Amino acid sequence: MLGCRRLVEDKTDYRPLLTERINLMVERMKKSPVLSAESYPNECWTFCNTVALAAMRVADYLDGTDHSEFLRNWVTIAKAKLTDPKSGLLISTYTVAGRPIYGPEGSTIWMAAHCLQVVDEDFAADQYARAKRELGREFLGFGDAWEWPASWTGSPDVDSGPVVPILGISAGASGLAFLGASSFKDDAYLSSLLASIEFAGFPANENGRLKYCASNQVGDAVLLYAAVQGPVWDRVRPRTRQ
Amino acid sequence: MRLLVKAWQRYVKDDRFFSPSGLLLRAAAIAAAFLICHALSLRQYTTIASGTAPAAFGGQSVGAVLGILYIASYFGFVLLAPVLVLAAGLLALYHSLLLPKVRPSDASAHPPAA
Numbered sequence: 001m002l003g004c005r006r007l008v009e010d011k012t013d014y015r016p017l018l019t020e021r022i023n024l025m026v027e028r029m030k031k032s033p034v035l036s037a038e039s040y041p042n043e044c045w046t047f048c049n050t051v052a053l054a055a056m057r058v059a060d061y062l063d064g065t066d067h068s069e070f071l072r073n074w075v076t077i078a079k080a081k082l083t084d085p086k087s088g089l090l091i092s093t094y095t096v097a098g099r100p101i102y103g104p105e106g107s108t109i110w111m112a113a114h115c116l117q118v119v120d121e122d123f124a125a126d127q128y129a130r131a132k133r134e135l136g137r138e139f140l141g142f143g144d145a146w147e148w149p150a151s152w153t154g155s156p157d158v159d160s161g162p163v164v165p166i167l168g169i170s171a172g173a174s175g176l177a178f179l180g181a182s183s184f185k186d187d188a189y190l191s192s193l194l195a196s197i198e199f200a201g202f203p204a205n206e207n208g209r210l211k212y213c214a215s216n217q218v219g220d221a222v223l224l225y226a227a228v229q230g231p232v233w234d235r236v237r238p239r240t241r242q
Numbered sequence: 243m244r245l246l247v248k249a250w251q252r253y254v255k256d257d258r259f260f261s262p263s264g265l266l267l268r269a270a271a272i273a274a275a276f277l278i279c280h281a282l283s284l285r286q287y288t289t290i291a292s293g294t295a296p297a298a299f300g301g302q303s304v305g306a307v308l309g310i311l312y313i314a315s316y317f318g319f320v321l322l323a324p325v326l327v328l329a330a331g332l333l334a335l336y337h338s339l340l341l342p343k344v345r346p347s348d349a350s351a352h353p354p355a356a
Contacts, residue, residue, distance in 0.1 A: 161293040171292045202288045202316070214291035 003058030007232050015063065022059045025052045026070060034081055034098035035074045043101060046082065046090050047108045049074075050115035057118040061236040068238075075120045086151040087134045090127060103152040106135045106145045106173025107159040110180035114229070117183060118236050128184045136177060136189060142199065143192025144169045145177035175219045178226035183233070197223075262337070265330035269323040276319035284312035 002018045005011070028037040029052065036044040037052065053074060056067040081098045084091050089104035090112055109131045116124035134149035147163055147170035148154040156163045161171035174193065181190035197203070202213035215223065258264045279285075287296040287309035296305035 162291070175292075199320075200291075202285050202291075202312075204285060213285045213288045216289055216292050216294040219292055 003055055003062060004232050006062055007058065007235060010062070018055075018059055019063065019065075022056055022065070022067075025055070026067065029074075030070075032096045032098070034077050034094065034096075035070070036082075036094070036096070036098075038096060042095050044094050044096060045108070046092050046094075046112050050112040050119075053119045054115035057238070058232075058236050071119050075116075075123050079123070084149075084152065087149045088126075088130050089134060089149065102154065104131075104134070104149055105154065105159065106131070106147045106170055107161075107176055109135070110145070110173070110176040110178075114179050114183040114233075118233055118238070121237065125184065128180055128186075131180060132186070132189065135173060138189065138192045141192055142196045143174075143177070143189055144196055145173040145193075146170060147173045171214075171219070175215070175222050178223055179229070182226040182229060260333070262330040262334040265326045265333065269326035269330070272315070272318040272323045272326070276315040276323075279312045279315045284308045288312055 002014050002021065006014050006018065025037060029035050029049070031037075032044065034044070036049045039045040039048045053071055056071060059065055060067055077098075078090060082090055082094060082100075084100075084104050087104055089109055091100045091103050092105040092108035093101040095101060109127065113124050113127040113131060116127060134151075135146045137144055137146070144167075146168045147156070156170075159172055163170045174196070178190065178193050180186070181193060197212060201215060204211050204213050212219070212223070287305045289296045290306045290309035291313065295302040296309055
């Protein structure tokens with residue numbers, strides 16, 4: 001957030017705050033053999049760690065620091081130790097030592113792929129393609145996303161939200177799929193997701209403001225971010241940096 | 243309970259159950275239920291669909307029930323009611339075009355046996 005705020009309009013007061021946080025994240029992540037910090041005791045979440053990687057890239061762009069070696073190493077380790085062998089998707093949770101706790105989850109992978117776009121674009125695109133194949137669905141113009149691939153059995157939690165029985169539709173995964181489709185310019189899938197939310201998200205226009213009643217504050221934030229993201233990521237992508 | 247079951251069975255066996263007017267009546271009842279829920283602003287309680295407990299005057303469980311009520315009436319209105327209306331139309335068309343009509347002359351030519 002600090003980095004993105006500075007990208008829009010830099011503020012000198014924020015620079016030491018960002019540097020302090022980046023250094024702290026790198027220090028903690030380096031303590032783990034899989035270069036990951038804990039989100040909860042002995043529980044590392046791919047969601048949180050890929051956000052940290054994206055923050056490092058943003059800091060590098062802003063302040064001229066260089067975390068490229070760390071980022072390369074993280075991707076190398078993730079490919080070797082943090083992916084589900086059946087689907088090739090990044091798992092969502094693991095111990096500090098890298099032992100898997102939960103497998104791939106829709107409520108994690110779309111955000112992780114988005115963050116990895118500024119870290120390793122090819123790896124991110126591969127993760128998105130796999131997520132779309134394993135979790136994304138389109139039917140009669142409507143789209144949604146599963147929380148788990150067919151090869152993995154999970155149980156609903158606070159991240160997935162309720163999962164519709166039989167259909168397997170997950171509110172959390174489908175909401176974050178907006179971000180994935182928007183990030184990777186997958187217009188067909190994005191349109192189908194939009195059709196679904198217009199049909200079953202109970203939109204309400206109040207005083208010129210659009211609100212989806214079936215959503216919540218986190219869902220609203222994700223949808224808004226999916227709608228506006230792009231320009232900041234375009235600036236910090238490694239290939240566009242001069 | 244047995245009386246209710248028997249009344250339901252009689253209703254189903256009644257010719258009016260699968261008549262165009264019967265189907266239209268049910269579509270209208272579903273539409274009315276949805277319109278009432280919508281007019282009462284129950285849409286705001288559908289946040290239950292994302293696993294968020296809605297705040298309501300009678301507590302979260304009341305909010306959840308109201309949300310489920312709205313969701314059920316909405317999907318009834320957009321999915322079930324149109325099917326019933328189409329079915330009523332097709333049935334009416336079938337009755338008027340394909341079923342053999344009994345002419346008054348036919349009726350008088352074959353009087354019921356005494």
